Amino acid sequence: MTQVPPSPSHGPVLAIRGLRTEFRSGRNWYPAVRGLDLTLNRNETLAVVGESGSGKSVTALSILRLLPEGGARIAAGNIELDGKDLLTLSERDMDRVRGDRIGMVFQEPMTALNPTMRIGDQVEEALRIHRGLDRAAARREALALLEEVKLPSAAQRMHEYPHQFSGGMRQRVVIAMALACRPQVLLADEPTTALDVTIQAQVLSLLDELKRTYGMSMMIITHNLGVVALIADRVAVMYAGQVVEEAPVRSLFAMPRHPYTEALLRATPRVDEDAGTLAPIPGQVPSIRAMPPGCAYAPRCPLRRPPCETEVPPLQADGDRLLRCWVRNNERIAA
Amino acid sequence: MIRFVIRRVLLALPTLLAMLTVVFLLARVVPGDPAQVVLGDQATPEALAALRDRLGLDRPLSAQYIDFLGGVLQGDFGTSLTTGRSVVTEVAAVLPYTIDLTLSALFVGVLFGMPLGILAAVRRNAWPDYATRVLSLVGLSFPAFVSGILMLLAFAIQLQWFPVIGAAALDDPAGRIHALVLPALNLGLIMTAYVTRVTRSSMLGVLNADFMRTARAKGVSRRALVWRHALPNALIPVVTVVGLYLGTLIGNSVLTEIVFSRPGLGKLILNAISMRDYTLLQGIMVIFAACVIVANTLTDLVYGLIDPRVKY
Structure with missing residues (x-):
């Protein structure tokens, strides 16, 4: 983490520091994201991976401040877009960021679109709000976008x-909507999870292609390591609301260091191996209402040692990566 | 669109036929001999036989049924047993008053109910929500005759703003509206309570929908979010309920008409029942039921207009 605040044209386009997002249950607030540090560099594709409940989607919703009102809050941290903290913006100013500078693609294309609006109108909307285009100009631009996401016979459809x-076609429309104003950052929350396998690959390569042509930065949230290998430059592995390992995609796949990352890779099916070699991770992600006092992964970890269960390990630099593990970090120091 | 309309209208025809059959059978299974009821205990057998012959009561049921359907098709519902005028004339004389009342109550209900429902949903669990919830509960639990009498006491007798009884002649529009205010508000308040509740719950469901989050992620303002994205979706169930309630509203207008001593189908029914005028009753039942079927068909048509998923 750099100590000097990044100037707008250099440094990461998006920097999350110490983010703590809490959910309410009765009268108490429980953290779903616990002191998250994450940066997204220019023209980079960062994959955020983890099991359900690891806080990936909550992170994305925190960035756009779209958390359910009354049920969730951002308790600490800051989220800087080009050096400007989004958490200090008024709701009005935040509306100018949403859809203009940050676009978002959601997981469920079947429910993400308004059923009573024509899709052309839904794509035009962001253009009319942020670019102030009139009806005809917005329509032309929307058509160009729908063609760009390869929607067949877009002019009629x-x-x-x-x-x-x-x-698959709806997801293309959602992508066209998210890209309408050429955002600097595209957040894609499980963009292919709800799609057929053959469609998944098409949508992923479309996203990758658009990211390159637009010169965007993309944060893709997924639990699918196949997706990660296909399009990510860098990977952040999340567990129980924290990053446990962050590394360039090649080194992470070549040599996972965190025991959770290792387990995640072993639990991923591969075409060149029998399903019998799959090793499911025993146990489950701890509930946000019952976080272990030490390392959140300790209860499931085969390398567990006494300090793991009492003290939270820090996220420490380890070569080209960041790692949050008492055992592996100490091995390195000892060596 | 035209094909959709034609199909919906054609679909209403079997319903109409079924309704006519039920009304016909109901009038025949009612115990007692209509001729005896009309002429009284002292009637001579000859007089009874003559009346039965005139009413066609001595003919087989199937022949009576065909006569009845044939009459209805030609707009002939028979002759009132008490006044001797045709049922159509009797109904036509008072139907405009009931339509006035029903439609204005519907108007009041939608005019107040929808904005209140939207407000309650948008400001959920804040004071506007609690206030509208309490008010709509009161509106729903107050019987129409109680609220009607209270209104009469306050606005017609104490303040004397509105007439206590009756309605103006049909060719006096200003007087008609003036006399309509209290009854329309009385019936409309129940409708308002209904529409408020349905709008609120429908709106709440839509506000939490995934596509609302998508719209927010595009930077859509709060106001546009409610009006452009949520409302069209929330309207779909509201229209259904309003349409269904329109049928019962015609029925509920009976009580209001009696309390406000307005002419209308309500009073006509009351008279027909107390005078045992069963041809009139049968005619009114047919017209009531036809109104409900027309209201439901209109609802279906509006549904097709606001929900693109309804196939034309």
Whole structure:
């Protein structure tokens, strides 16, 4: 982490520091994201991986401040876009960031589109809000976008309603919406999870291609390591609301260091191996209401030692990566 | 669109036929001999036989049924047993008053109910929400005749702003509206309570939908979020309920008409029942039921307009 605040044109485009996002249960607030540090560099694709409940989606919703009101809050930290803290913006100013400088693609294309609006109107909306385009200009631009995301016969189909589209086609529309104003940052929350396998690859390569042509930075949230290997430059592995390991994609796959990352890789099916070699991770992610006092992974960890269960390990630099593990970090120091 | 309309209208026809059959059978299974009821205990057998012959009561049921359907198709519902005028004339004389009342109550209900429901949903669990919830509960639990009498006491007798009884002649529009205010508000407040509740719950469901989050992620303002994205979706169930309630509203207008001593189907029904005028009753039942079917068909049509997923 750099100590000098980054100037707008250099340094990371998005920097999350010490983010703590809490959810309410009755009268108490429980953290789903616990002191998260994460940076997204220019033109980079960062994959955030982890099991359900690891805080990935909550992180994305925190960035856009779209958490459910009353049920969730950002208790600490800051989220800087080009050096400007989004958490200090008024709701009005935040509306200018949403859809203009940061675009978001959601997991469920079947429910992410408004069923009573024509898809052309839904794509035009961001252009009219942020670019102030008139109807005709916004329509032309929306058509160009729908063609860019390879929606077949876009000129006719932009007048249709979401229920007339398949899941893959809807996701293309959602992507066109997110990209309408050429955002600096694209957040993609499990963009392919709800799609057929063959469609998944198409949508991923589309995202990758668009990211390159637009010169965007992309944060892709997924639990699918296949997706990570395909398009990510860098990977952050999240567990129980914290980053446990962060590394360039090649080194992470070549040599996972955190026992959780190792386990995650072993639990991923591969075409060149029998399903019998799959090793599911025993146990489950701790509930946000019952976080262990030490390392959150300790209860499931085969390398567990006494300090793991009492003290939270810090995220420490380890070569080209960051690592949060008492055992592995000490091995390195001892060596 | 035209095909959709035609199909919906054609679908209403079997319902109409079924309704006519039920009304016909109901009038026949009611115990007692209509001729005896009309002429009284002292009637001679000859007089009874003559009346039965005139009413066609001595003919087989199937022949009576065909006569009845044939009459209805030609707009002939028979002759009132008490006044001797045709049922159509009797109903036509008072139907405009009931339509006035029903439609204005509907208007009041939508005019107040929808904004209140939207407000309650948008400011959920804040004071506007609690206030509208309490008010709509009161509106729903107050019987129409109680609220009607209270309104009469306050605005017609104490303040004397509105007439206590009756309605103006049909060719006096200003007087008609003036006399309509209290009854329309009385019936409309129940409708308002209904519409408020449905709008609120429908709106709450839509506000939490995934696509609302997508819209926020595009930078859509709060106001546009409610009006452009949530409302069209929330309207779909509201229209259904309003349409369904329109049928019962016609029925509920009976009580209001009696309390406010307005002419209308309500009073006509009351008279028909107390005078055992069963041809009139049968005619009114047909017209009531037809109104409900028309209201439901209109609802279906509006549904097709606001929900693109409804196939034309």
